Amino acid sequence: MPKHIPIRTCVACRGSSAKRTLVRIVRGPDGRVAVDPTGKANGRGAYLCARRSCWEKGLKSGVLGRALKAEMSEPDRAALAAHGDQYQDDSDA
Template identity: 40%
Template sequence: MKQRKIPLRKCVVSGDMKPKKEMIRIVRSKEGDVAIDPTGKMPGRGAYISIEPKVVQKAWDKQILNRHLEADLTDDFYQELLDYVSHQKARQELFGNDK
């Protein structure tokens, strides 16, 4: 059986290329609203970030997502992202990489 191609994405913080399933997409809509996109299918400009709490913390400290998405992100959004990533990381460790 032919092996399927695994789509890769680049983390905007670390610059690492990883499979799309190991990343989280952050999206900015035309209206300027920024949201976490767990499905990866929301319309708008997207930026991928690794499912690692320390990577999210680095993005928060250096305001990296603000520059990539050209939006002003609040500390509340970064805290929500950090909580989401921590939860997803724990799920991966418990159940493996399959969602």
């Protein structure tokens, strides 16, 4: 039996998938919002697909900020946008 795989939901497209296909974004104790490559950082987390369209939607529509209950600063937002730009916009859904 495989171990239980946590299922997470992308805040942009509401699609669910195994955690490893989603990227965690965390609002740290200092209020900074950043990508959490380990998936284990303390703070409130939200997930986006590793897909460019989800990052654009999450940032532009503000759903990411709402999910994190965070007021995102411009530098943080720009860093996240740059991160999202790395991904392809493949639509395997």
